[in-house]
Every structure is written in structure tokens, then in C-alpha cells.
Amino acid sequence: MAEALRQRLVPGGVDIPESSVADVDDLCEFLQTLSAPQVIRGLVGDWPIVQYGKQSRQNLGEYLLRCYSGAPLITSSGSAATKGRIAYDESFKGFNFHRSHMQLQEFLSGIESYADQDEPPTLYVGSSLLEHWFPGVAAENTLTPSLAKPLASLWLGNRVVVSAHFDFPNNLACCVAGRRRFTLFPPEQLENLYVGPWDMTPAGQPVSLVDLLEPDLERFPRFSKAMEVAQEVVLEPGDALFIPSMWWHHVEGLDDLNVLLNYWWRSTPAYMGTPMNVLKHAMLTVRSLPIEQRQVWRDIFDYYIFGAPDEAIAHIPDAGLGMHGPMDENRSRALRAELLNALNR
Structure with a gap:
């Protein structure tokens, strides 16, 4: 059903421009030339964390445990009824997930227990600073996407769906394990995305209220206009996506364990x-x-x-x-x- 609606709203889809790691001599210089989204296939394919992820979930988990600082992770858990979507509850006074703290081993055990379920409960760790939670990952998997000191974070979860939102900094999203589908909207699509409150957000940034996988076009009729200019890509492990400042992006984890490492940096001083x-x-x-x-x-x-x-x-x-x-x-x-x-x- 979701794929049928996607095709009905975006016949054929709109591709994001792509290059390969072989096309990039100087990453920082390359990114400075971009003003629109760009996929770089294979950019981090030689990272140890990517190689462990390609071997198995178990090998990746063992690697993450070796790199883990031991600080409790901030986790979001939701029932299978949410279909992985991080969103508001029906009352709009809260959210459809429960936030708590877990050790990494408990989180990975939960991921493994839900693996292979068609509609698993949601288990998600949002932006987690590498230097604090995963210093070993920061030391062994390095990239310099900007002259400014970037902020590096790790994201982990099962088939989680994060509604369209924007970031003020530029963003280089590196797919480490599992596949992720990104759907991007230009900044000028704000009025067509039906954005929720800016002071009560699931994870700090305002999000679109539209369920992109099952859009209610009677309630959100202008959303069809946003989908006409939407850009989509599925990242494989080792691929990266440059998301310019203020571009809206909807993110879907497509596998039982999805891990993403991203870098944020500003074009102006803090x-x-x-x-x-x-x-x-x-x-x-x-x-x-x-x-x-x-x-x-x-x-x-x-x-x-x-x-x-x-x-x-x-x-x-x-x-x-x-x-x-x-x-x-x-x-x-x-x-x-x-x-x-x-x-x-």
C-alpha cells in the first residue's frame, strides 16, 4: 500500500544527483561547490564499521560494544502499531513512543529479538555524539567534510521512520549498516508539509505531520504538491548523502538494524x-x-x-x-x- 501511494504521488520519482568516491579528490572542496543534495556512492565503504556491518548484525554489535563508552543510551521505544513512525500521540499532548535509557547490550538484544518480524516494535537511538558514546568509532572511522569542526553523531534503530524535518547546519549522512531511504523536499515546500508545533517536537526539530507512507490527502491536500518535487534515494552501506542546510528530509530505516553516522557543520561561526x-x-x-x-x-x-x-x-x-x-x-x-x-x- 505504501509503495503504491508513493508511486501515485510521485510517478517515477525524482532522482538525487549522484557521484562516486572516485569522483571526489578533496571532500571538503567538493562539498563547498554544492548547493543541492548529492549522493556520493561508496564514500565510506572502507570504514571498519561498514565492513563489520556487511558481515553480520552480530559482528557489527560486537564492534559497537568494543567502541562504546558505557554511558547509557537515550532510547525511544514504541509499539508495533506505530509501524516505526516517530510521531505525536492522538491527544497531541505527547508522543507515540516512550523515552528511556539503556545500555548498548540491552538495546542490541532488543533489536535481535525483533529481527525478521514484519511489523516489529520500534527501537531507536537518535543523535548520539560519537565522542561521548562511541569514542572508538570516532577514532577508527574518520572523515573531514568541512573546514569547520563538524559535529559527528551515530543513529541506530530497526525499521524506524522519521518524519520530514530540517537542520540548520549542513549535513553529511553516511549509511553504515542497513539501507535507508531518504525523501528530500526543498526549503520552499514549508507550506505544503503541514509542519507541527516548533516548541513541542519529537527530537528537537519541527516535523511534518504527514505520514509520507500513508498520506491523508483529504486532511493534507497540499502535500501532493510537495511530492511533485520530492527527491528520493536509497543509501546502501558505505554511501553518503549531502543534505544542504534547511532542506527537509524524511528518513526510513529499511532493515532489521540500521546504523547511520552523520556530520553537521555550519557555514557561519557559532x-x-x-x-x-x-x-x-x-x-x-x-x-x-x-x-x-x-x-x-x-x-x-x-x-x-x-x-x-x-x-x-x-x-x-x-x-x-x-x-x-x-x-x-x-x-x-x-x-x-x-x-x-x-x-x-
Whole structure:
């Protein structure tokens, strides 16, 4: 049923451009040239963790245990009725999974006990920093996708389905074990994805409320427009997918054990903060203004932020630029202190 609906919504599908590891001389330089998703087949195929995964679940599990720090994993568990989907519960006051802590051995035993079931209960470990939970994996499976220091995380689970969401940093997702299907949507598809609340999320990022595998087009009619431009790919172990900042991605684990290692990095310094904070502040201060005032503030944002900001301040002498000047660490700290003082009044 799910595959039939997928074909009905996306006849033939839209392929993501692909290259192979042989086409990439300098990964960092290659990724800097990209502004759209790109698959790199075989990029991490020689990693030890990939080779163990290709041998068997048992060999991969033993390798992970050798690399494990012993810190309890943050796990998400759900009944078979969820069909692997990480989502809200029917009341919308919580979620359809239970969050707890497990040791890696307990998690792997659970995975093994559910293996080969057509509709297993959900067992999932989301973003887990390599340096904290799996230092051995970090030491033996290395990649440098960016000049900036990337954040490396491991994801483990059975046939888990994570609804479409975006990340602010760029993302290089490396498939380590099992197969994963990614369905990507350009950032401008926001209004067609029916995104849930931004302040109550399953894992930190707002997610689409649409079940992509069984979409309710009566409730979410515009979703068919998003599927017209969706891009899909199935990653095999050793493959990698570059997901640019702000691209929505829906992720499905297709096998009994799926392991993914990803890298996040920003194109701007961390001291500049995140635009998410701006959105939250705008919810607080701008959204409930009379429409005439909201229009004025939209024009102000367009003029100083989204338009041609250099032209907007060209008439101000350099000595008087203040927060309009180039943002460096000192200026960002001063501006942050001013904001905190204002918010605490």
C-alpha cells in the first residue's frame, strides 16, 4: 500500500544527483561547490564499521560494544502499531513512543529479538555524539567534510521512520549498516508539509505531520504538491548523502538494524547564534501586532536583513555602524548582552 501511494504521488520519482568516491579528490572542496543534495556512492565503504556491518548484525554489535563508552543510551521505544513512525500521540499532548535509557547490550538484544518480524516494535537511538558514546568509532572511522569542526553523531534503530524535518547546519549522512531511504523536499515546500508545533517536537526539530507512507490527502491536500518535487534515494552501506542546510528530509530505516553516522557543520561561526532564536522572539513580539504594524516590520526586515543590507547602511559612517557593522565575536557578545538585558526586564 505504501509503495503504491508513493508511486501515485510521485510517478517515477525524482532522482538525487549522484557521484562516486572516485569522483571526489578533496571532500571538503567538493562539498563547498554544492548547493543541492548529492549522493556520493561508496564514500565510506572502507570504514571498519561498514565492513563489520556487511558481515553480520552480530559482528557489527560486537564492534559497537568494543567502541562504546558505557554511558547509557537515550532510547525511544514504541509499539508495533506505530509501524516505526516517530510521531505525536492522538491527544497531541505527547508522543507515540516512550523515552528511556539503556545500555548498548540491552538495546542490541532488543533489536535481535525483533529481527525478521514484519511489523516489529520500534527501537531507536537518535543523535548520539560519537565522542561521548562511541569514542572508538570516532577514532577508527574518520572523515573531514568541512573546514569547520563538524559535529559527528551515530543513529541506530530497526525499521524506524522519521518524519520530514530540517537542520540548520549542513549535513553529511553516511549509511553504515542497513539501507535507508531518504525523501528530500526543498526549503520552499514549508507550506505544503503541514509542519507541527516548533516548541513541542519529537527530537528537537519541527516535523511534518504527514505520514509520507500513508498520506491523508483529504486532511493534507497540499502535500501532493510537495511530492511533485520530492527527491528520493536509497543509501546502501558505505554511501553518503549531502543534505544542504534547511532542506527537509524524511528518513526510513529499511532493515532489521540500521546504523547511520552523520556530520553537521555550519557555514557561519557559532557565536552568531541560530535563526531559530529570532523566530521565537518574533513569535513573542511581532506575530500578535496589528496587521499594519506587522507589514511595517516585514518591510524593515526586508530592508535591513533580506534585501541589500550593505546599501541600507551605506550612508552611515563606519564609526557609527554599531550592530550594522560586520558581525564578529566581540560585536556578537555585546549584542547578545544587550538582548539578554532587554529580555530580563
